[in-house]
Amino acid sequence: MTDKSKVLIFDTTLRDGEQSPGATMTHDEKLEIAELLDEMGVDIIEAGFPIASIGDFEAVSEIAKRSKNAVICGLARAKMPDIDRAWEAVQHAAKPRIHTFIGTSPLHRAIPNLSMDEMAQVIHDTVTHARNLCDNVQWSPMDATRTEHDYLCRVIEIAIKAGATTINIPDTVGYTAPRESADLIKMLIERVPGADEIVFATHCHNDLGMATANSLAAVEAGARQIECTINGLGERAGNTALEEVVMAMKVRHDIMPYDTGIDTTKIMNLSRRVAQVSGFAVQFNKAIVGKNAFLHESGIHQDGVLKNVETFEIMKPADIGLNEANIAMGKHSGRAALRAKLNDLGYELGDNQLKDVFVRFKALADRKKEIYDDDLIALMSDSAANTDSDYLQVKWLRVICGSDGQEAELKMLVNGEEKSSTCGGDGPVDAVFNCVKAIYPTQAKLKLYQVHAVTEGTDAQATVSVRMEEDGRIVTGSASDTDTILASVKAYVGALNRLRVRSQKTAPDADMKSVSFKL
Numbered sequence: 001m002t003d004k005s006k007v008l009i010f011d012t013t014l015r016d017g018e019q020s021p022g023a024t025m026t027h028d029e030k031l032e033i034a035e036l037l038d039e040m041g042v043d044i045i046e047a048g049f050p051i052a053s054i055g056d057f058e059a060v061s062e063i064a065k066r067s068k069n070a071v072i073c074g075l076a077r078a079k080m081p082d083i084d085r086a087w088e089a090v091q092h093a094a095k096p097r098i099h100t101f102i103g104t105s106p107l108h109r110a111i112p113n114l115s116m117d118e119m120a121q122v123i124h125d126t127v128t129h130a131r132n133l134c135d136n137v138q139w140s141p142m143d144a145t146r147t148e149h150d151y152l153c154r155v156i157e158i159a160i161k162a163g164a165t166t167i168n169i170p171d172t173v174g175y176t177a178p179r180e181s182a183d184l185i186k187m188l189i190e191r192v193p194g195a196d197e198i199v200f201a202t203h204c205h206n207d208l209g210m211a212t213a214n215s216l217a218a219v220e221a222g223a224r225q226i227e228c229t230i231n232g233l234g235e236r237a238g239n240t241a242l243e244e245v246v247m248a249m250k251v252r253h254d255i256m257p258y259d260t261g262i263d264t265t266k267i268m269n270l271s272r273r274v275a276q277v278s279g280f281a282v283q284f285n286k287a288i289v290g291k292n293a294f295l296h297e298s299g300i301h302q303d304g305v306l307k308n309v310e311t312f313e314i315m316k317p318a319d320i321g322l323n324e325a326n327i328a329m330g331k332h333s334g335r336a337a338l339r340a341k342l343n344d345l346g347y348e349l350g351d352n353q354l355k356d357v358f359v360r361f362k363a364l365a366d367r368k369k370e371i372y373d374d375d376l377i378a379l380m381s382d383s384a385a386n387t388d389s390d391y392l393q394v395k396w397l398r399v400i401c402g403s404d405g406q407e408a409e410l411k412m413l414v415n416g417e418e419k420s421s422t423c424g425g426d427g428p429v430d431a432v433f434n435c436v437k438a439i440y441p442t443q444a445k446l447k448l449y450q451v452h453a454v455t456e457g458t459d460a461q462a463t464v465s466v467r468m469e470e471d472g473r474i475v476t477g478s479a480s481d482t483d484t485i486l487a488s489v490k491a492y493v494g495a496l497n498r499l500r501v502r503s504q505k506t507a508p509d510a511d512m513k514s515v516s517f518k519l
């Protein structure tokens, strides 16, 4: 590689990322993620571990066949059948790569019970075999950061001589720290003969929360490939997060003058898609892609951002493909943000009106964790029922489940009047939703239903989110309860309340700007 400022991005979401317990993705989901990664400009996609299962083999093969620009890589142990199987899967790619590895630290050498010399021989033989099949071979000394330096230099030299074109230095257990990570790469570049003919890669895990820092330190020392995953998905505490290293090098190009080929505007979409298909929700305060990464709820921050966004934002949300509002309304918000938010929603308020609405807004914010646009629309309405969006209320629920089928009995208040219904369905949630529809007939369509366990154990709080659509209006509803069915019906009814408020406010005869409200 001649361009010394170019850092290759090697994405292993589909291999190391999928190794997260519970993150298994389906064949079609893997194809979709691979396509998105290729479109985003990832240089190498590690598509899987072909010998691991027929499913992995088929996914890697299909990804290889469909690949456009990215190199497609398959992982293999230091075993000939693994390497053959990896080659069988990736060979149809326009740019195939075999990645073979063995644990070189004392702890890992003890597992196959190989002496240093015996392992050196295995490395020579397996890398030679891989190189006879494919001219793009990556070799990894697993647990490199806990391997004796002399032995590491020795086996890397053997791998280079046997034909490896990329040498990856894994911090398999997330043990290293930034300075040590840099020193290790520097030492290898200085000591290993042939080091200047290959690319050094860094592969960090986040057990101590240092994966991003360790990867960037390795790059500063001369590594030119970062191995990473979307959302930092991966074994235990995860791998280096792709979005973090890429954005760090973009935002702080002044001190890290390295370039990647990543179209960063595609980051947010990929992050959301990976979260959905892996079932690993992104933590709210996750760097770059967390829900709160560009959100401001405190009045002082909101006022600053409204006057000059750079006061509290070091990158533009649009740079990662986020085009949503960056102001979150809550109990810490101030008048400036409330006015701006209401303006966005079509309300133009005088100072006195704003003062009054602000008092009611703070009262609502004391009761409610997050204030959504629909809450503000309801707040601006003169209908007391709308203020709390509680036209429909769940009063009582009983569900009978079993192998004979499910039946739900539901009592609700509709504008204060009690109504009840008993329905069956395809599962308990469907039975309850059928009851709601029997009580409150609606054309609204359920577009998304998601359950997340907030805590662990059988008494876990479940948070249910639903997305509903009617006449082009899309709203969400969410509710938490230790009873998943109860959380489901509350989320569903919440969304129906929102749809009702929204349809009133956007009906042809409803003029948002002239709406009156009670003082």
Ligand SMILES: CC(=O)SCCNC(=O)CCNC(=O)[C@H](O)C(C)(C)COP(=O)(O)OP(=O)(O)OC[C@H]1O[C@@H](n2cnc3c(N)ncnc32)[C@H](O)[C@@H]1OP(=O)(O)O
Pocket: 016, 019, 049, 051, 052, 053, 076, 077, 078, 079, 101, 102, 103, 111, 112, 142, 172, 235
């Ligand atoms: C740090 C990493 O991320 S490494 C990658 C980890 N990923 C995975 O393991 C996911 C996919 N793995 C699998 O599906 C299975 O483990 C398989 C198919 C690879 C192997 O399954 P099995 O044959 O049942 O072996 P098992 O998983 O019990 O144990 C691993 C074996 O591989 C050997 N092994 C582990 N790493 C290597 C290596 N790099 N080179 C050679 N042999 C290795 C172990 O010594 C052990 O051998 P043994 O059975 O002779 O004692």
Ligand SMILES: CC(C)C(=O)C(=O)O
Pocket: 016, 101, 140, 142, 143, 168, 170, 171, 172, 173, 203, 205
């Ligand atoms: C297979 C290797 C590269 C790995 O994932 C690790 O060591 O963490």
Ligand SMILES: [Mg+2]
Pocket: 016, 170, 172, 203, 205, 235
């Ligand atoms: Mg790993």
